[in-house]
Amino acid sequence: MAEELIIETHGLVKRYGKLVAVNNLSLKVPRGAIYGFVGPNGAGKTTTMRILTTLITPTAGDAYVAGYSVVDYPREVRRAIGYMPDFFGVYDDMKVWEYLDFFAACYEIPERERPGLINDLLALVDLTHRRDDMVEKLSRGMKQRLSLARTLAHDPDVLILDEPASGLDPRARIEIRELLVEMARMGKTIFFSSHILADVAEICTHLGIIESGEIVAQGTVTDIRRQLMPAREILITLLDQVDAAKAALAQIAGVTGVHDMSDAHGRRRIRVDFTGDDEGVSQLLQTLSARGIPVVNFAEETHDLETVFMRATKGIVS
Amino acid sequence: MTAPAAKLGRGRRIGRWRPLTDNPVFIKELRGRMRGARAFVVLTFYLGLLGAFTGLMYLAVAESAMSVSGQSNVGEVGRTLFVSIVAIEMLLVAFIAPAFTAGAISSEREHQTFDLLRTTLLGPTSFVLGKLLSAMLYVLLLLLAAVPLQSIAFFFGGVAETEVILSFVILIVTALLFSTVGIFFSSRAHRTLSASVLTYTSVAFFTFGLPIMIGGVVLMFGFSINNVQSTTPQIALLYVLGAIICTNPAATALLTQYVLLNQQTIGTFTYTLSGGETLTLISPWIPFTLLYLVLTVVFFALAVRRVHQIEN
Numbered sequence: 113m114a115e116e117l118i119i120e121t122h123g124l125v126k127r128y129g130k131l132v133a134v135n136n137l138s139l140k141v142p143r144g145a146i147y148g149f150v151g152p153n154g155a156g157k158t159t160t161m162r163i164l165t166t167l168i169t170p171t172a173g174d175a176y177v178a179g180y181s182v183v184d185y186p187r188e189v190r191r192a193i194g195y196m197p198d199f200f201g202v203y204d205d206m207k208v209w210e211y212l213d214f215f216a217a218c219y220e221i222p223e224r225e226r227p228g229l230i231n232d233l234l235a236l237v238d239l240t241h242r243r244d245d246m247v248e249k250l251s252r253g254m255k256q257r258l259s260l261a262r263t264l265a266h267d268p269d270v271l272i273l274d275e276p277a278s279g280l281d282p283r284a285r286i287e288i289r290e291l292l293v294e295m296a297r298m299g300k301t302i303f304f305s306s307h308i309l310a311d312v313a314e315i316c317t318h319l320g321i322i323e324s325g326e327i328v329a330q331g332t333v334t335d336i337r338r339q340l341m342p343a344r345e346i347l348i349t350l351l352d353q354v355d356a357a358k359a360a361l362a363q364i365a366g367v368t369g370v371h372d373m374s375d376a377h378g379r380r381r382i383r384v385d386f387t388g389d390d391e392g393v394s395q396l397l398q399t400l401s402a403r404g405i406p407v408v409n410f411a412e413e414t415h416d417l418e419t420v421f422m423r424a425t426k427g428i429v430s
Numbered sequence: 431m432t433a434p435a436a437k438l439g440r441g442r443r444i445g446r447w448r449p450l451t452d453n454p455v456f457i458k459e460l461r462g463r464m465r466g467a468r469a470f471v472v473l474t475f476y477l478g479l480l481g482a483f484t485g486l487m488y489l490a491v492a493e494s495a496m497s498v499s500g501q502s503n504v505g506e507v508g509r510t511l512f513v514s515i516v517a518i519e520m521l522l523v524a525f526i527a528p529a530f531t532a533g534a535i536s537s538e539r540e541h542q543t544f545d546l547l548r549t550t551l552l553g554p555t556s557f558v559l560g561k562l563l564s565a566m567l568y569v570l571l572l573l574l575a576a577v578p579l580q581s582i583a584f585f586f587g588g589v590a591e592t593e594v595i596l597s598f599v600i601l602i603v604t605a606l607l608f609s610t611v612g613i614f615f616s617s618r619a620h621r622t623l624s625a626s627v628l629t630y631t632s633v634a635f636f637t638f639g640l641p642i643m644i645g646g647v648v649l650m651f652g653f654s655i656n657n658v659q660s661t662t663p664q665i666a667l668l669y670v671l672g673a674i675i676c677t678n679p680a681a682t683a684l685l686t687q688y689v690l691l692n693q694q695t696i697g698t699f700t701y702t703l704s705g706g707e708t709l710t711l712i713s714p715w716i717p718f719t720l721l722y723l724v725l726t727v728v729f730f731a732l733a734v735r736r737v738h739q740i741e742n
């Protein structure tokens with residue numbers, strides 16, 4: 113069965129004069145996903161989100177949210193999304209509960225339902241004790257949590273969050289991350305952007321990597337890892353017999369390449385590109401031992417998403 | 431284009447013209463405006479100014495009314511007091527009303543809350559209406575707060591209830607148009623400062639510039655027409671002058687009062703031409719009110735359209 117896509121774009125283009133902010137972008141965000149939209153600053157993440165939230169119209173292409181075209185059914189799209197921009201919109205003289213009450217009213221939630229809703233939302237983001245404080249007095253992390261509570265006011269299907277963790281201290285960052293996971297558990301689809309992969313890596317189910325307005329890679333996190341990093345890399349440090357080791361390794365099934373590496377502390381190192389599983393990796397070491405080749409160190413280079421990301425985006429923007 | 435049928439039931443659309451208590455912007459603005467000392471400081475300052483001015487006027491007028499005839503013409507004192515209070519109220523309203531609205535939409539842009547609001551279900555009409563009416567309600571409060579001062583004039587007599595009501599209508603209509611002009615510029619400008627400058631320039635143009643300009647032109651033509659002993663150009667000139675008066679709140683108020691005092695009529699009055707013919711004219715507050723209301727609707731619609739517009 114095909115996954116139900118809650119956000120879908122086809123050949124989305126946004127041009128500002130000669131500048132192409134978004135170029136032929138096709139997104140696929142399945143319902144229930146935590147989708148990390150990653151790319152360097154200026155890659156077109158915010159522009160894409162502003163199209164999806166009906167704030168700007170695309171130059172070309174289609175975008176659908178919850179089955180509605182953002183151009184033809186903006187009202188239905190607005191009902192389906194909760195949007196948090198990359199800045200916090202503050203009103204000068206407003207209390208925390210009034211802020212939520214105001215936005216709940218803007219979403220046409222009847223007055224009698226609002227007090228209960230506000231209490232629930234404040235409890236969710238752990239701000240109950242700040243209910244009667246002025247919004248401007250909150251810390252940055254608290255404002256961000258209040259913003260998240262606001263996006264949930266009308267119980268939308270999708271949350272579109274632009275850089276939810278940017279500019280926060282590590283603790284606040286973790287709190288936001290936990291909240292996102294909690295919201296996903298509540299059945300929300302979360303589509304959020306970040307230029308820091310570490311934020312994304314731990315909680316995402318899906319990833320889309322964007323650069324210069326184009327999608328470089330997209331899919332589940334494991335898919336992307338496989339797509340961009342087809343081979344595992346194993347670093348072997350040897351005492352001697354380097355050529356013999358290379359010849360032996362090259363014959364093993366699954367080895368796609370054996371490369372010389374720069375020497376470390378006077379020892380010879382080689383890198384083996386390998387597509388096999390863990391058993392295969394242990395076979396490599398056994399083969400070397402069986403042939404009497406002295407191995408000093410044998411380790412798999414673990415690649416975090418950061419490396420994947422650096423590979424995918426060739427630094428065209430930055 | 432495919433709209434899942436199941437979703438349509440959930441999104442029951444509520445009419446755009448909801449009661450005011452249901453307008454989130456209206457409630458929010460009122461809460462913000464009346465919070466803290468500011469609203470009361472403005473009100474106190476306004477009443478203090480008005481009171482001090484009334485006191486001074488009383489001293490000046492009482493003195494001269496006594497001295498001229500030897501016996502005090504009390505009605506004259508009352509009327510002068512009333513006219514001066516309305517005049518100063520008009521000045522204050524003309525400059526306070528736009529101050530509340532010139533920042534209404536541009537400040538949402540400056541606080542970066544405009545985009546947030548545009549992703550909610552809040553319609554542009556509700557948004558602009560909430561901003562306008564919350565500002566108008568405060569202006570109404572200022573006007574009502576001055577009613578006791580106005581009624582001092584009743585002690586002296588010489589002022590009828592009709593005058594009070596008509597002056598109130600003219601003041602409210604003036605405040606309404608100037609507030610809406612403020613909203614209009616606020617919807618176009620990116621900064622509150624430029625919205626304020628544009629608003630006050632137009633308000634000054636309405637109140638001072640326009641009458642001076644057209645008045646000058648008419649005077650120049652007027653001299654040449656007076657030499658012609660025919661009634662048609664005289665009538666035409668009267669209509670033009672009348673039309674000019676109707677664009678200006680102060681001129682409208684003065685002429686309306688003049689008509690009330692001399693002919694005791696509200697709706698129409700007669701004017702005797704130099705040839706002895708009499709001409710029936712409409713009291714200026716009627717066309718003035720209609721003109722200002724129409725302009726209000728126009729500026730309101732333009733502001734709503736601008737808010738509704740999606741960036742390209």
